[in-house]
Each structure stands twice: as structure tokens, then as C-alpha cells.
Amino acid sequence: MIVRLLLILLGVATLGVASRVLLPTEEVSVTGNRHLSEAEIRERTGLKPGTPWLWAWPYKLKALQSDPWVKQVRLERPKAGKLRIVLAERQPVATLVRGDQRQGLAADGTFLPGAPLVKPVLEGVGVVPVRDLLVLIQTFPQVQKISFNPAGYSLEWEGVRVWGPNIMELQRWAQGSRMSASTQTVTSTATGTLMVSVYSWGVSQRQ
Template sequence: MGVVKGVLLLILGASLYVASLVAVPVEEVRVEGLRHLSREAVLQTLRLAPGDPWLWVWGNRLRPLLENPWVAEAHLEKPALGQVVVRVRERRPFLPLETGDALAEDGVLLPQGAPLAPGPRVRGVGPLPREALLSLGRTFPQAREIRYTPAGFWVELEGATLFAPEAAYLLKYAQTARPKGRVFVYSWGVSQRP
């Protein structure tokens, strides 16, 4: 008798599983919040299309999408039978790099984001000092260019060029003066040339 119940439960479970695959298909998929990414690329990454079994669309499908540097957040909702809504918050490019990439406002490197970045152009030698560049970009949004080298940081403004061996010195200097000419900011003081 126990074997018969087990077989019946197995048949019932298999029937319910097959029914779940065909009974309620995905009829509509909305993707909201896109700026840079395309709807088709998002759906391909999620492996989601109309006709898929709606009951088996879960939030774990978002994992590959969240690995994309352009995606800051993503949420999957199922507001009604057959409907799926994917809400995406993309990162915003902030500082264009000479490589063609960009630094996002939160410091993530965005591939091919330079044309979309409104901040000062960034050039440099050595490892990318993300936090220092973001701070300088926010402090000097009107700058034409920010350069970094092992020796320090350069900020090119209209009518002024600033240099400091550490970004913190430039951040502090920006609070106190309107620069003109060539300005060198050190821990011990400021040197200015016309």
C-alpha cells in the first residue's frame, strides 16, 4: 500500500510541475529604468521571455544582471498572473577616462561610458585613485581636466592650474581661495605664479 501511495504522489507531483510550466505563461515583461542598457540585452541576461512559465520566474534570475557594472540595483516583481516587471537602476557615468571608460558616481568603472560622463576629463599614470578623483571631480566640477601621476594631482581650470602631491590638499585649498595662474599646494603652504 505504501508503494502505491508513493507512486501516486510522484505522479501527482509530476503532473503539477508540468501544469505549472504551461498553465500560467509569462504574457508581458516590462523593463523600467533603463538609460544605457537595452531592453533586449536585459531580457537576454535574465533568460526571460513571453511564454516562459510564470510560476518559475524568481528573483535569482537577477544575479547575472547585477554582475553588469552598469547595473546598481535590480528588482523583479510579479504584480499579476502572467506579468513580470523588472526595475533597474543604472549607474551614472561621472568622470570620463582617457581609455574611453568612465567612473560612475559611486566609483565603479563603466565600460565605454566616457561619452556619457559630464565631469572633467581624467588622464593619468599609475593605478587609478578612484576616491581621490571622485572627490576632486565633485569639488571642481568646472575643471577641464584632472591628471594624476605618482607625484600628485593636477586640476586644469579656466585661468588656473592647480597641483598638489595629495588630493586632500586641493580639497582643502578649494574651500579658501579662488585660484589664478599656477598654484602649488603643499602641506606647509601655497605657492602661486601668474
């Protein structure tokens, strides 16, 4: 019985060594990456040419799954000796600026460190109202800058600055301004910028 057990263990050990020598990984390809480089992905997963192909399991992707830039990742084996890492990366839809620090904001509310500058620029004080900001970005696709504080939100784009106490009033104004723009009152000033203040009782504008 002991001899048989030893033979089984020896066979398993031999198979393990053989899998490393006889079937190494010949190629590791990466698709879907834009922010993360292929070299960085291979380094973080440990999946490189020469590593045992049979020992390449999805747990190797844990380092990528915890990265905020990575929305989804999977490991494929298109053929013997070849591995393919398939990523779906998050992309910034805005840029949050706090002091001298800057990071991207993805559509699902994830913050992305090291992101390139993407407008609108988000600035403000206090807790970042992520959900509200994402709603405003969707409601006003032309917006270039959004400022926030406990009193409300200020939105800016070419020739226009709009302030509102909450996203509900701003959404109502956005819908109403498209439907009945002729009912708005405009006063000219030297700035040439249309200044809009949205309240629950109505709209104040000056230009």
C-alpha cells in the same frame, strides 16, 4: 505506500507541466534602464513572454547583478502572467582614459565599460587613485580634466590650472580661495591661463 508515492510524483509532474502550459508569462516589462537595453536584459535573464510565470524566480537576475552597470535589480509580479524587472543603474561621473582605452567612473568607484564621454576626463600614470579622484570631483565640480601621477594632481577648467601634491592641500586651497581670494598673488603671462601651484607652505600663481 509505493503506489501513493508514485501518485504524488505524478501529481507534481502534472502540476509542473500545467504551470508551463496554463500560466505562461504574457508580458515582461523593464524599468530604470538607461544603458542596458530591454532586449539585452530579457536575453540575459531568460525572462521572456511564453516562459512559465510560476517559475520566474529572483535567481534569474544573477546575470544582471554581476554587471558593473547594475547597482540594484529586483523582480516584481504586478499580476498573474506579468513580470516587471526594476533596475537602478550606475551613471558615470567622470571618464578614465588610459592609452586608447576609455571607461566611465561611477560615484561609488565602479568602472563602467562602454560609457559615453563624461567630464572630467581622468588621465595619469600608475595605480588609479579612485577615492582621491572622487573627492576632487566633489570638491571642484567645475573641473574638466584631472591628471595624476606619484607627484600629485593637476586640475584644469576654463582659464585655470591648479596643481597640488595631495588632495588635502587642494581641499585647503579650495576653501581658502573662496574665503580670502584677495590674498593671492597673480602674475600675467601671454597664455591667459591662471596657473596655481599649491604647497603646504603657501600658494604660487602665475597667469
